[in-house]
Amino acid sequence: MTGLFVLGAMIGPWQIVLIVVIILLLFGGKKIPDLMRGLGEGIKEFKKATNDKDDSKENEKPIEEKSK
Numbered sequence: 105m106t107g108l109f110v111l112g113a114m115i116g117p118w119q120i121v122l123i124v125v126i127i128l129l130l131f132g133g134k135k136i137p138d139l140m141r142g143l144g145e146g147i148k149e150f151k152k153a154t155n156d157k158d159d160s161k162e163n164e165k166p167i168e169e170k171s172k
Contacts, residue, residue, distance in 0.1 A: 131139060 127136070
């Protein structure tokens with residue numbers, strides 16, 4: 105956790121501007137909304153899949169052993 109704090113303290117406003125400019129140069133202004141939309145949909149699908157998995161575990165009934 106300390107490492108994340110140090111990393112956050114090292115990135116300043118000029119570094120963020122530089123990163124944004126590099127992304128704009130690499131992908132172009134028209135491509136960025138599509139990339140962000142795809143990222144958002146991917147996160148939504150991931151959350152949905154994890155919630156579905158949790159729900160299916162709660163709905164499962166333990167298998168009762170048949171008595172002989």
